[in-house]
Amino acid sequence: MLFLGYYICGGIVLVTILISLFAQVKVHSAYNKYQQEASPLDMTGVQLAHKLAQDHHMALTIRSTSGHLSDHFDPRDNSINISHDNVNSKSIAAHAIIAHEFGHALQHEENYMPYKVRQATVKIASFVSKLLIPMIILAILLEIFVLMGVGNIILYVYVGIYAVSFIVSLVTLPVEFNASKRAKKALAEMGVSGENANGVADVLNAAAMTYVAAMLVNFAYLLRILSLLRFFSRD
Numbered sequence: 001m002l003f004l005g006y007y008i009c010g011g012i013v014l015v016t017i018l019i020s021l022f023a024q025v026k027v028h029s030a031y032n033k034y035q036q037e038a039s040p041l042d043m044t045g046v047q048l049a050h051k052l053a054q055d056h057h058m059a060l061t062i063r064s065t066s067g068h069l070s071d072h073f074d075p076r077d078n079s080i081n082i083s084h085d086n087v088n089s090k091s092i093a094a095h096a097i098i099a100h101e102f103g104h105a106l107q108h109e110e111n112y113m114p115y116k117v118r119q120a121t122v123k124i125a126s127f128v129s130k131l132l133i134p135m136i137i138l139a140i141l142l143e144i145f146v147l148m149g150v151g152n153i154i155l156y157v158y159v160g161i162y163a164v165s166f167i168v169s170l171v172t173l174p175v176e177f178n179a180s181k182r183a184k185k186a187l188a189e190m191g192v193s194g195e196n197a198n199g200v201a202d203v204l205n206a207a208a209m210t211y212v213a214a215m216l217v218n219f220a221y222l223l224r225i226l227s228l229l230r231f232f233s234r235d
């Protein structure tokens, strides 16, 4: 009975990890499917990025980046970084992903509040991850010195870390959904409609599910560590 809550939370963690794996499989299958289908816009990924920037009067740097599905917008130098698979691709999948990254560029340009909040929380999370090892060492030393059963300092450190991860994954959701909404709109304005628009939506919705799954995993980890904390602070 002692660790029942902990085991239940462990089970929840397992379920969320399975959901997350399922979402990863879905995103890859949607991507592979629509990579075979040509976009009605006869242009490569790079050309599409330039066209979007031009049509919206934005000065963006467009470059290629290594890795599979590693496309991203970098606010530090206002650049859209396109993965090798998508650079020269004229597929629905490539266009959906590039338009999504362009959606982030628009969010940055417009100072869209959820985007700013997300950027701030990512900075906090990377700061926390740098502090991780020193904090744990400090917590161990403190416990050795204090040598009392008063709570578990390491657990508090972990609760803090998991809480930050959860908050980052939570504030990521509105930002990602909004970038996809902007992507669909931008492509529709260029004449992508009907079946093609459905393909774009399939790719972007599958990608969105991976963010929802990541948030669930983070939530489950937080629950699990909170159940441990509750157990140790009971006596």
Ligand SMILES: [Zn+2]
Pocket (backbone or CB within 6 Å): 100, 101, 104, 176, 179
């Ligand atoms: Zn995104």
